[in-house]
Amino acid sequence: MTEHSESFLRRLRHQAREFAETARSTSLELDRAPSRAAELILGGPLPWRQLAGLPADHADDPLRVDGRPAYLDRCAEQVVVFEELARGDAAAVLALPGPSMSGHVVAELADPEQRDRYYRRLADHPTWTFFGMTEPSHGSDPSSMTTVLRAGDDGAFRLDGTKRFVGNGARAGLGVVFARRNAGPLGVTAVLLDTDRRGFSASALPTSGLRGLELSELRLCDVPVTRRDILGHGRSATRQGMWAATRTFNRFRPVVSCLALGVAQAAYDYVREHRRRLRADEDWAMARFAQRLTGVRALVASAARSADRDPADGTLASAAKLRATRLAEDLTTTAVGLFGPGARWDHPLLDKWVRDARAFEFMEGTGNIQRQVLAQGYLHGRLTDERAA
Template identity: 60%
Template sequence: MTTVQDPRHLARLRGAARELAAPLREVAPAVDRDPGVLPELVRAGRLPWREFSGLPAAYHGAPIRVGGRPTAADSCAEQAVVWEEMARADAGVALGLPGPAMSGFMVAELADATQRERYYGLLASGRPVWTFFGMTEPEHGSDPASMGTALAPDATGRLALTGTKRFIGNGARAEIGVVFARRAPGPLGLTAVLVDAGRPGFTACPLDTVGLRGLELSELRAVGVPVADADVLGRHLRASRRGMWAAVRTFNRFRPLVATLALGVAQAAHEYAEQALRPAPGSRRRYRAHEFADRLVGVRAMVGAAALAADRGAVSGTAASAAKLHATRLAEELTLGAVAALGPGARFDHPLLDKWVRDARAFEFMEGTSNIQRLNLAQGYLQERDRRAVAA
């Protein structure tokens, strides 16, 4: 029987995703110049957003066809393959496509039946719908312990959301998303709420960025945004299974995908460099092609293992941290190695490579910096050592 982890299934899925993703590369320079054009391109049918929506099978209107059969590709192992191919075409455009993205993981973890229907029903409506995941703040970064956004009763006693979120992907084009806020002190006081962008008191504006510009990082502002009990995710769950717990699970599940996006950029730059350096054997020797080719294979295996661990419900996220750490480093070293080998002026002469250098750098900050991944790895190692010591 074929499973979602079957290497033959994943190889066929890779082929199908590569073919479908080709238009992303065609529009990449235009979107990099002006990310505001991306929604127009989507609405004009220039990009295959429905196939890549990442919606669960029950809501997926246009699944990718693999070997003639529709595949929702909603496991982490499948998404790692699909997202690598999308990023190989263009990571900025891929991340800028409509769909559930990170907020979808929170909904999958925490939403009750009504919230699911509201969120997925909107996303499955047939028109493109963008979403956001609002955690990071201008004053407190992505550290949940010091989060300033508050969910508290207003003067009339109704729940209201107040605070600012920054560096939020697709924020200014989104219709709905998840915002994290503090409802009470301590780790259990963190809550995630579903917010419609049209609510009174809610505004979003795009930020000017350098890398992954298609994602249109934005700032979200909430000033007394009314929140109903029906918006509070995990309201039917006990406090220890709500905000922070689900956020950590979301990060663990999303991190292999960030790693695979960095890998896709590295793969694209490698193929480009090999081609561009062909007529110049001297420069080609400077590029360390064999080393990069080996590392691409190694990092792909790490990403695959991390995705598999996430599908099996791994709670530690150690494999995902290792994959993200290595994928980010590879993307940065490879893209910079390619421009160095191509010599002075390479970033002007090869705008795609210039773009990939900028995009590769953005992965360092997305989903936790390398230092944070190293801390996760150290914690994972120590916990495993303690577990073995107790078992022995």
Template identity: 40%
Template structure:
């Protein structure tokens, strides 16, 4: 299953190398899950695997000291959105839970790039350069998900001066959940509200060793070991921790959040495609004899996966050209989440009763697939984003009429 992009020699080399590394992830997948289930209250580090290391290295901008990634005669020091999608898809084909447990700045980095000043970026990436470290992006809250309008985490100042952010420290209070690598991370980007208005969403850089911060792993049925929670009890945030202070007020919060999440949603979509591909190929390799109707079902899975994969890469191209447009990334995310769940469940049915017991890897993928729904906004959030985009663009123009019509 090739895409037009794969005809690019450099991108094809990256995909080929990532596909080889993905096999290493898969070989550790079940052991990693068992480890997380037996010690779900203990923070553990994932094994140092080549693909996880590459993802960590490539999440840092080129200007920071870090090793290059070699792939079939090509040298990579950072990635664009297209290369990021390729790596994410192939890593999820190996194992999505280990992908989400990768070190580096895979989720928080895009927000820091969009909203951070040069000094803030240096502080954030400087904590990662030259060593293995984890960061996290904290948006989701219990009861509200990633709905910015319903967010309850608060960023307040004891003596508020509405004219400036420059000289006042802030206090951060709230609770975040379903946060990737929350219990492993040493640095976080946390979203909170300074008020109820549309410009009152703000992001802060936070050292998770600060007083008032509590982090814990979150036991889950799928994506074991990947997610956690953050408690924020009157955590002091200095003025230099406020992302976007150097930007106009309209670009300090929601603008940067949308730009970053558009990229992250294409990554989540690529993850769903990778899981679906893995389930399809598992059936193809383990059911060598199929009835005509079973072959038709498997062919249908292949066609659906190819269609969503193409949609995902179209969305990647859209945000590379127009980072503020969130329509296609949201469509791709909804489609890929549904694809991953549907495909893994259907793949289990190829093996009859007891399939989850007899095929533990396929069972794991089915549970992991459900987690894609909650990454970077649920399908309901994505549909709101799609609606808002279409509503802003207005109704489609009427077709031209011919003479006499």
């Protein structure tokens, strides 16, 4: 992974802008029929293989900026490319095949054989992956997790439990499931699981926002697991499942933030294009939004740089998610208001963006959880002037 200059990232953003229109062209259809993702994304002109974020040793044809590769395996690259794509359709970004969140866990915990098994499959075929943490009765609180990984007499293991609200679950070929082996947060283990394993089943849930992501329920019923599936096996308890999950959240929250920002920008552009004559107060409100868009974009970029530098520190990632989600909700609801009664009916894209913006609030932890992380970071002196700048 290489660190890129501001001008490289600017040119990468410029290049990504052309994908937004492609993503927009299938946006309403993907929203109406998420099960058509394979056909709409793989069959369309979006360069999904280049956008997947495969690491250098598995990406034979990465995006290039002036001849230099951009593998999109760094947060700083992801937030510029995915914001632009999200101006077209944030759900399409999340519905891309590839490593997504589970890739971070693999990067942290997998041994060379597990890494090869994971990336070889993703590079060979378009494969969706999942990150299975949240449960029906306990949400994403790891201390109450009831999915268990039990050791049998034969040296093998069995996995039992239910995960809910898992992105791309029903269409995934493999993914990471978090399960409890012992009490407490340190007793949580990450398991690399192929979805054709006996005892695994998944189904899509009816949802309202970011429907293209096809949130799913995963059912694990006495699923056989071997040592070779257990990520971080043999490491100390402090370097296992929850450690990797926390670092994954810290890396993925800037990405969620950039998607919310992309939706907000799309709603802003839509108003400017379709309501050319605004009253003075409306125009003033839009000017304020333009300032907030610029400010949040800078914050998301800082959060991405911080996540690349130190994925153990999620302070700026939480600040960015809080601000970007709030902006997306404020801008999309204001935009709908500017088109008067019946706007959500007459302007289906605006209707979709209002629903999508709401989903960001829950994804990767609600605003209250982000406030807690931010407060902890502040109390521990992690918001230095340089980082907050």
